Amino acid sequence: MKRFRLLEIAGLSFVLSACGGNPEPLQYGPNPQLPQPHRGLLPNMTIAEPAEWGDQQPTVPQGYAIRAIATDLKIPRQTLLLPNGDILVAEGRGGGAPNLKPKDVIAGHIKAKGTSPVGGGNRLTLLRDADGDGVYEVRTVFAENLNAPYGLALVDGNLYVANQDALVRFEYRDGETQASAPPVKIADLPAAINHHWTKPLAASADGQFLFVGIGSNSNITERGMTAEVDRAMVWRVDARTGAHKPYATGLRNPTALAIQPGTDQLWAVVNERDEIGPNLVPDYLTAVREGGFYGWPYSYWGRNVDTRVRPQDPGDARQGLEMIGARAHRRQQHHDDIDRLIVDGFEIHRRLELHEHREHALERGEFAVRHGDAVAQAGRAQRLAVVECVEGVGGRVSGERCNLLGELEENVTLARNVCANEHRLLGEDVGQFHKYRTLDVFAAGAPSSP
Amino acid sequence: MAVIVERRYSTVIHPLHAVLLAGTVPLFLGAALSDAAYARTYEIQWNNFASWLIVGGLAFGGVALVLAIIDLCRADRRAAGIVLYAVALLSTWVVGFFNALMHARDAWASMPTGLVLSAIVVVLACVATWFGFCTPRIGGAK
Numbered sequence: 001m002k003r004f005r006l007l008e009i010a011g012l013s014f015v016l017s018a019c020g021g022n023p024e025p026l027q028y029g030p031n032p033q034l035p036q037p038h039r040g041l042l043p044n045m046t047i048a049e050p051a052e053w054g055d056q057q058p059t060v061p062q063g064y065a066i067r068a069i070a071t072d073l074k075i076p077r078q079t080l081l082l083p084n085g086d087i088l089v090a091e092g093r094g095g096g097a098p099n100l101k102p103k104d105v106i107a108g109h110i111k112a113k114g115t116s117p118v119g120g121g122n123r124l125t126l127l128r129d130a131d132g133d134g135v136y137e138v139r140t141v142f143a144e145n146l147n148a149p150y151g152l153a154l155v156d157g158n159l160y161v162a163n164q165d166a167l168v169r170f171e172y173r174d175g176e177t178q179a180s181a182p183p184v185k186i187a188d189l190p191a192a193i194n195h196h197w198t199k200p201l202a203a204s205a206d207g208q209f210l211f212v213g214i215g216s217n218s219n220i221t222e223r224g225m226t227a228e229v230d231r232a233m234v235w236r237v238d239a240r241t242g243a244h245k246p247y248a249t250g251l252r253n254p255t256a257l258a259i260q261p262g263t264d265q266l267w268a269v270v271n272e273r274d275e276i277g278p279n280l281v282p283d284y285l286t287a288v289r290e291g292g293f294y295g296w297p298y299s300y301w302g303r304n305v306d307t308r309v310r311p312q313d314p315g316d317a318r319q320g321l322e323m324i325g326a327r328a329h330r331r332q333q334h335h336d337d338i339d340r341l342i343v344d345g346f347e348i349h350r351r352l353e354l355h356e357h358r359e360h361a362l363e364r365g366e367f368a369v370r371h372g373d374a375v376a377q378a379g380r381a382q383r384l385a386v387v388e389c390v391e392g393v394g395g396r397v398s399g400e401r402c403n404l405l406g407e408l409e410e411n412v413t414l415a416r417n418v419c420a421n422e423h424r425l426l427g428e429d430v431g432q433f434h435k436y437r438t439l440d441v442f443a444a445g446a447p448s449s450p
Numbered sequence: 451m452a453v454i455v456e457r458r459y460s461t462v463i464h465p466l467h468a469v470l471l472a473g474t475v476p477l478f479l480g481a482a483l484s485d486a487a488y489a490r491t492y493e494i495q496w497n498n499f500a501s502w503l504i505v506g507g508l509a510f511g512g513v514a515l516v517l518a519i520i521d522l523c524r525a526d527r528r529a530a531g532i533v534l535y536a537v538a539l540l541s542t543w544v545v546g547f548f549n550a551l552m553h554a555r556d557a558w559a560s561m562p563t564g565l566v567l568s569a570i571v572v573v574l575a576c577v578a579t580w581f582g583f584c585t586p587r588i589g590g591a592k
Contacts, residue, residue, distance in 0.1 A: 039559065041551045101501040103554035222556040224494035275556055308559040310492040 034301060037276035069129070069136040074121030077198065078256075080152035084174050087127040087136070093120030094148030094164035094197035100223065122146045124161065126177050140177040143170060151201025151212065151257070158239070162199035162212055165191035167237060186210070187242035190230040193217045196271075202257035203239070204264060210237045211247060211266055211288075213254030220273050220308045221297045232296045234268065234288060250294035257288075272300060276308075463583055470514040471539070471582045474575040477507035478546065482568035489565055497560065500568065501553040504546060507575070511543045518582070531585040538578035546571045 070076075073091055080088040099105050123146060128138035143161075151162030159172040161183065168183035189199055189212060196215025203210050216232035217223050234254055236247035253271035266288040272281035273296070281300040298313040299305045305312070463471070481503035488496035518536045549567035553560045 039555065041548065100498050101554065102505045102550070103501070218556070220556045220559075222494060222497075225492075275559070308555075308557045310558040 034304065035277055035280060037280055037307075039275055039277065070125070070127050070139060073125060074118055074123070076121075076125075077150050078152050078200070080154060082154060082172075082174075085129065085132075086177075088142060088152055088159075089125045089127065090149040090152055090161065091121030091123055091125060092146065092148035092150065092164070094150075095194050096197075097193045097195040097217070097223075120148055122148060124149060124152075124179075128177065138177065142177065143179040143183065146183075148197060150198045153201045153203040153210065155203045155205075155207035155239075158207065160186070160201060160203060160210055160239070162189065162201040164194055164197040164199060165189055167199075167201070167210065167212060167242075169239075185242075186239065187237050187244055189235075190214050193223065193227055195223065195227075196231075196253045198253075198255055200255055200257045200268075202259050202266060204259060207239060210239050211235070211257050211259075212237055212244075213251070213257050213268060215253035215255070215271070216296060219275060220306060221310075225311075228297070234266070236290075247290055248288045248292045248294065250292075250296045250298075251288070252296035270294070273297075273306065276306070463585075464517070467514060467517045468583070470510045470517070471579050473510040474507045474514065474542065475572070475579055477503050477510060478542075478568065478571045478575045481507065481549075482565070482572045485561070485565040485568045489561055492558075494557065497553070497557070500564070501550070504550045504553055504568070504571075507571070508543065508546050508550060511539065511546060511575070511578075514582070515539050515543050531581065535578065535581035535585045538574065538581050542571060542574040542578045545574060 069087075070089070073089060075093045076089045076091050078090045080090075082088060099108060121144075123144035124142040126138070126140045126142040127136040128140075129136045130138060146161065146163050146168075147166070148164035149161050150164065151160075153160045154172060157172055159170040159179075161168050161170065166188050167186045169186055170179045170183050171181060173180070191197075195217040198213075198215060200213040201210060212235045214231055214233055214235060217227040221228065230246075232252050233249040234247045234251060234257065235244045237244045247266070248268075251268060251270045252273055254268040255271050256269040258267050259265065268288045281304075295301070297306060297309045481500040484496045484500035484503060487493070488500065515536075518532070518539055521532055522536050545567060549564060549571055552564045552567055555564075
């Protein structure tokens with residue numbers, strides 16, 4: 001297999017470490033070691049060869065079982081666990097930003113080798129395990145003809161879906177296997193170019209507001225500043241009127257949003273910039289403060305100015321303060337008890353499919369059963385870890401050894417998006433972007449589950 | 451007194467070769483000017499233009515280079531000065547290639563090195579073109 005060292009990767013702040021036999025500084029926690037930016041003549045890019053799971057299964061620790069509950073989906077992205085235990089899977093593939101430079105043409109060909117040839121389903125699939133035996137015997141198309149649906153949220157009988165170009169609402173009644181009516185559009189979402197097309201979604205507990213993540217239209221402004229209007233931010237949308245305002249900005253590519261239960265606190269997993277070295281810039285999970293600016297494109301992880309951006313921002317110092325504030329907030333939150341997590345930090349790996357490849361990103365989330373919820377945070381003992389790793393170095397198939405729960409291990413790929421209730425951790429497998437399957441993980445031995 | 455001159459050489463380069471060789475100059479020049487415009491305005495489209503113009507220059511120059519090497523390998527055409535021409539063209543192409551890689555960087559990461567390389571490539575392309583047109587060739591005009 002050919003190896004292309006074309007693009008470089010970053011790591012998840014919490015969660016990043018090296019794997020694949022290439023020791024790199026650990027980049028966990030709120031103060032990761034950040035190397036100096038570096039980029040050779042050719043960026044690093046290693047494309048893993050697509051492969052099928054076949055008879056293989058991800059391995060899980062003792063006391064847990066794992067099984068595929070749905071296969072042959074059409075690019076499943078986010079999943080939503082409905083109150084009755086049904087699972088909704090959003091299937092779609094958006095984007096389609098035009099090539100601008102010769103590099104885009106060449107990189108596009110290379111990256112295509114690592115992506116699934118499957119077209120996006122543009123639909124929501126519902127999976128049901130009526131008798132609770134772990135086999136999801138019912139599979140229906142809940143809604144179709146959507147435009148690359150991604151974010152899902154359910155509040156008070158309203159099922160919100162963030163398509164790549166619009167936020168829509170379905171009415172949902174418990175037990176439905178098919179939407180009873182076509183969706184109602186709440187608001188248009190920024191969709192020009194859609195370099196980062198995924199629109200994650202979270203709803204405030206009272207259902208009044210919806211938070212929508214909008215990724216940037218470039219890696220680092222190489223499509224021009226004007227392409228970045230209304231990008232790299234989180235919108236807060238009034239669910240009733242559709243009116244929106246930027247809630248927080250400078251978030252390069254928020255790929256998952258969640259409201260911390262019992263609070264109004266919004267959290268986001270953010271995908272950071274590429275091509276300044278294999279360990280820059282760490283992706284991060286952060287509490288999102290209203291009005292906060294998180295750096296993109298001008299700087300990363302605080303005051304580290306990204307010299308690739310022109311014109312540079314005159315208010316750099318101010319931004320730094322903002323971000324430090326935000327990080328402090330996150331750090332504080334990080335050590336608090338948080339009942340639930342946004343486990344979709346795993347989104348990180350999607351880059352390969354869409355855009356770029358993280359060479360050896362290792363992610364760890366944790367599955368805390370303590371309050372009957374899941375927590376994906378690093379650095380806590382006695383929590384079950386969700387581990388994911390893209391093994392790109394050497395182009396090995398990363399689906400070979402999957403360790404969804406357990407110790408950090410190299411060469412692990414699985415569980416891109418995870419949601420959980422007290423009994424079950426649901427991992428949506430990308431399996432290196434070619435095996436689009438949804439896997440169900442039973443937390444049979446989970447401590448203190450109700 | 452009458453002198454009989456046997457014309458062994460023609461100073462006329464083959465038209466195809468000439469077009470390809472001469473074409474490198476405006477292409478690389480356009481790239482350098484685009485780089486300068488990008489550096490002045492930060493308007494990213496200039497950077498895109500430069501990237502494609504460099505690719506164009508490499509394509510033209512690459513074919514011209516092949517033709518030059520063919521000439522070089524054919525003893526009956528290996529006229530004086532052709533080695534110098536081939537070296538100049540090769541240098542143009544190699545530096546141009548590095549420049550293309552430099553321009554594959556995102557946004558301002560290609561600068562200012564990209565602009566400097568572009569300027570060097572323009573000079574090299576001019577030199578190569580000069581040598582190319584001055585180098586006599588065996589065989590005479592078609």
